[in-house]
Amino acid sequence: MPKGNYGSLVPPSYDKRFVFALELAFRPSCCIGYFTYYYSVLSLDAGLRFSEVAGLQWQDIDLVRQTILLRDTKSGRNRTVYMTERVKTTLSGMPKCAPDSLVFPGKNGKQMTEIGDAFKKAVDDLRLNQGISDDRLKCVFHSLRHTHASRLLEAGTDIYLVKTLLGHRNIATTERYLHVRADSLRDAIKGMERMNNQGKVIPMAGQAG
Numbered sequence: 012m013p014k015g016n017y018g019s020l021v022p023p024s025y026d027k028r029f030v031f032a033l034e035l036a037f038r039p040s041c042c043i044g045y046f047t048y049y050y051s052v053l054s055l056d057a058g059l060r061f062s063e064v065a066g067l068q069w070q071d072i073d074l075v076r077q078t079i080l081l082r083d084t085k086s087g088r089n090r091t092v093y094m095t096e097r098v099k100t101t102l103s104g105m106p107k108c109a110p111d112s113l114v115f116p117g118k119n120g121k122q123m124t125e126i127g128d129a130f131k132k133a134v135d136d137l138r139l140n141q142g143i144s145d146d147r148l149k150c151v152f153h154s155l156r157h158t159h160a161s162r163l164l165e166a167g168t169d170i171y172l173v174k175t176l177l178g179h180r181n182i183a184t185t186e187r188y189l190h191v192r193a194d195s196l197r198d199a200i201k202g203m204e205r206m207n208n209q210g211k212v213i214p215m216a217g218q219a220g
Contacts, residue, residue: 047129049101050115053079054155056095058177060085061152065123070110072102081178090178126152160188 050064059067063081071080077094084090094102105114117123130152134140139150156177163173174185 046115047127047133049105051130051152051155052097052101054152055159056098057092058156058159059092060156061123061126064115065113065117067114068110069108069112069114072114074099074103084178086178086180088178092176157188160185164188 050059053059053064053067054061057079059079059081063084066082067079071082073079074094077099079092079094079098081090081092102114113120113122115123134150143149160173160177163176164170170182170185170189173188174182177185179185
């Protein structure tokens, strides 16, 4: 596992523009490294940790069932995650090797131990950490997994399902991501306020709750 603070907080600037900018930077046409783009997609769309990306083998990829088996994860258990179409397309387009070969080998074919420079270059080029002194708020590779969890919750996914998908041991870890829904809750109140300003009254049906 690479060293460094992965931050327990999702940056306040985690909005659609940020995510789009990060995804745009990792497209192969931007020439920042195919492998970096590929494993960034897996983290963003399937919630993989870097250690899970680094240890992934071809025998754990099932393109027919569109699943990925993660062995000996941080929780001490195996975990199955499910592919988005983008993940399936990404893995389908990669050259296949022996079943026990690493999907993303590092130098000399050995398992990666740190994030590639291409990721750091993309973050620097986009100035995502400019003016941020608190390491907990900086954009790092683990931020992609944070984004994955945040998107699931924003989509209304039950928190216990999110816990299972992320492989958390306890629900308290998953609950750290709930605060990113504040903007959605604020928007809901603003919507109600607009109705108040328009003088609309919604008749009640049934008993008050």
